[in-house]
Amino acid sequence: MRPADKLATALAEVASHSTVLVQALAEWQASPATTWPALENERAQVRLVDQILFRFIKLQDAVGERLIPATLASLREPFEESPMRDRLNRLEKLGFLDVDSWLFWREVRNRLAHEYPDQPELRFAALLAAIEAAQGLVALCQSWRNRLQTE
């Protein structure tokens, strides 16, 4: 696949997850749960949170595994042999992302798997942090697209 096609495919995948995530986030913000027990009592809210977290993970994968290499290839940046940290640092220099924010989103994602059982307040705080991270990731994708258009 040519670099331009790879980039188009990556952007399409990012857009498909972003679109669903933006809608789900808007729905959450319209009436967010305020505690873990309140959330657990509302099946529709639980489904909404599941959708946000699932799309957050899928969007992160799409960016990390496809958009990052496709962007570097389209800019003719040598990256095939580079570890992820070098790719991230290069993209930060090019103005596409902030490495600390990216690593923070990775941390949020890695923590989702085993989250504070029997500690509802911490579980809820971690959930809110994940939702905030999802908002940040959506914003990143939007600015990434804008930046590519100006390259």
Place this chain on the structure above:
Amino acid sequence: MRLQPKEITAVTQAAQHAFIPGTGVFLFGSRVDDAKRGGDIDLLVELPASLPAEEWVRRRSRFVTRLYRLLDEQRIDVVMTAQDQPDARSVVARAKREGIKLVQV
């Protein structure tokens, strides 16, 4: 204990970045066993006092994010507890029993 000096330095820097004075960080799990190989880095963070939930989660994220920055992303498990709160979790008891102190902030 199976941590490189570089890893111990990173844990120290990340703890100073994320936690208040009086916080202790201990290594436990497979990395305290010299006979094993590889494995997650399991850390117990003992805060001098409990924190509101949002602050608790925020500081934990700040700690791990800084470790990712210094050591690259890898499997790091952090268990947090507070000295002024009873904590009956078995993982905390185990970590306290076998833990090796790496940092005192």
